[in-house]
Amino acid sequence: MESILKSTLKCHIFKNFFDNFSCVRCIFRALKINQYEVYQNKQQFQELLENVSKKLEIQSLSTHYNHDWIIRTGGNNHYCRICMGILQNIDHQENVDKIAAQIKEQDFEYQSFKFFIKVPLCTQIRLANFLYHTEDLFEKQSLQFPAEEQEEFAKQILQWRENYIDIKTVYKWILPDLLSEKLGVPATSSVDCPFVVNFQIRADDDDRLQFSYFSDHLSQLNKQYEEKKKKKLKGNFDEEIILPRVEPTALNLERISALPRSQFFKVIRNGQLPDPVTSPAQIDVSLSHASIYIMGNYCKYSRYMSQTPWFIDGVKLYDTSIQEEIANDILPNFKCDDYKFSTGGREDIDVRMLGNGRPFVIEIQNPRRVHSVSDEDLKNYEAHLNNVKTECKVNSLKFTDVKCFEVLKQSEQEKIKSYACVVQTKDPITQEQIDKLNNMNEIELKQKTPIRVLHRRTQMIRTKYIHKLKAYLLSERHFVLYVLSSAGTYIKEFVHGDLERTTPNVGSILGTEADIFQLDVIQLYPKLCEESLKDFDETCKVPSQIVEWQ
Known part of the structure; x- marks a missing residue:
């Protein structure tokens, strides 16, 4: 702040910016004034403006106090030619009240908030042109300044180009405290804060206008990328690379904004001041809360309910699903925009999920x-759902975090699973054949990707293990088979062989064609151990309680 008043050079830079309709906050940004108090609507700021106006004899500075210390009031449409009005009324009471009202209207629950701000590309280009104009102006008038001032300018102008303070930083210095007072909760910069006030500042027409500076640069970057790719693929370099015209799309504007400032300024070299601003940039305010996660287990008792909604050619095949039954009961309590339902594996629509159930996560967006x-509310939701639903139940509902997906992945890839199925054979079978199955342990399977899932799974051979089997005759051509297997084993294919794509299989072991009549998932175990083996043996003692058979 002191340097502004003591340096003749900086005073004339201040005057050049101000005389060409730049707001004072943008001048401070260009001069790297990083004391955030200076940008705020405080006595320190007022004193600074008064001192500068006296030193430079800028009479119009005093008119700022009639309305807002940053806005010129000498006429209409006097918007800053750099920030396009973004910083001019940022702390105006009417503006703050309007934003606070928008936040309250959306009825979010939050204990603190943080800011996310996106500014239009054109504001960066406008500031760059102002800096170049000031540099050119100084070179023309350099003899009016002492030698030490000329030397100072030469050193600092390059630093200003790359180290000016961006609009987003100034926004965060000024607005959060004002909104905090209105909303009654603190503002924070913590990355862990889940509630975000998003400011999307738009000047679409000016963005497209200013885009012309960069179209050639982006075309060159695209061409270099294609040549690199062609070289890597050993393409024919005799053919000329013809690329489509670069358009001012959102993606290309993002690419320009992401350029390092040194590269940004190399592209722009225009000593002309940007056009006057006839309409200010538009500010859209939106709110977002980080997702919350609920984890639990579901049991499925129907053979006519899919895990997720099932559509073919846009037609829904079944009235409901596990996902819909659970989500429709829980989600209204959170008033969310959307959700995602994830599970640790899946069962076929005609397979029941018994025992403690399959783990699932609802991401509430x-x-x-x-x-x-x-x-306690989750427990009540769980009790209510289980009281009114017959085809599915849930248990162990709890709040969790994003790490829950690791648990799901582990369940799908590592857990040991027990199954019960009814097998039907082409030929009559004997107790001797059943005993053969019961005496087999740790069978290594080679499973090619089943034909029924080839359309969505990679064709490969997977090695899986059948740790234990237990079979009971039901009739001469039917028996109950209990299977304890490694995660990811295709049990249906283990029974019928899938045209010998799974070997060995029940059919090949018994020496007759076998097919699966019905299948249940009985339990999921964290690992193969004495406890899981004991529980499996206990389950196998009561087949009539597990398998529906008549």
């Missing part, structure tokens, strides 16, 4: 109700 839903 952009919830408005967070703090008012407690662990």
Whole structure:
């Protein structure tokens, strides 16, 4: 702040910017003034403007106090030619009240908030042109300044180009405290804060206008990329690479904004001031809350209910699904925008999921109700769902975090699973054949990707293990088979062989064609151990309680 008043050079830079309709905050940004108090609507700021105006004899500075210290009031449409009005009324009471009202209207629950701000590309280009214009102006008038000032300018102009303070930083210095007072909760910069106030500042027409500076640069970058790719693929370099015209799409504007400032300024070399701003940039405010996660287990008792909604050619095949039954009961309590349902593996539509159930996670996206839903409420939701649903039940509902997906992945890839199925054979079978199955342990399977899932799974051979079998005759051509297997084993294919794509299989072991009549998932175990083996043996003692058979 002191340097502005003591340096003749900086005073004239200030005057050049101001006389060409740059707001004072943008001048401070260009001069790297990083004391955030200076940008705020405080006495320190007022004193600074008064001192600068006296030193430079800028009479119009005093008119700022009639309305807002940053806005010129000498006429209409006097918007800053750099920030396009973004910083001019940022702390105006009417503006703050409007934003606070928008936040309150959306009825989110939050204990703190943080900012995310996106500014239009054109504001960066406009500031760059102002800096170049100032540099050119100084070179023309350099003899008016002492030698030491000329030397100072030469050193600092390059630093200003790359180290100016961006609009987003100034926004965060000014607005959060004002909104915090209105909303009654603190503002924070913590990455862990789940509630975000998003400011999307748009000047679409000006973005497209200013894009012309970079179209050739982006075309060159695209051409270099294609040549590199062609070289890597050993393409024919005799053919000329013809690329489509570069358009000012959102993606290309993002690419320009992401350029390092040194590269950004190399592309722009225009000493002309940007056009006056006739309409200010538009500010869209949106709110977002980080997802919350609920984990639990589901049991499925129907052979006519899919895990997720099932559509073919846009037609829904079944009225409901496990996902819909659970989500429709829980989600209204959170007033969310959307959700995702994930599970640790899946069972076929005609397979029941018994025991403690299969783990699942509901990711609740952009919830408005967070703090008012407690662990006790989850227990109540669980009890209600289990009271009204017959085809599915849930247990162990709890709040969790994003690490829950590791648990699901582990369940799908590592857990040991027990199954019960009814097998039907082409030829009559004997107790001797059943005993043969019962005496087999740790069978190594080679399973090619089943024909029924080839359309969505990679064709490969997977090695799986059948750790234990237990069979009971039901009739001369039917028997109950209990299977304890490694995760990811295709049990149906283990029974019928899938045209010998799974070997060995029950059919090949018994010496007759075998097919599966019905299948249940009985239990999921964390690992193969004495406890899981004992539980499997206990389950096998009561086949009539597990398998529906008449």
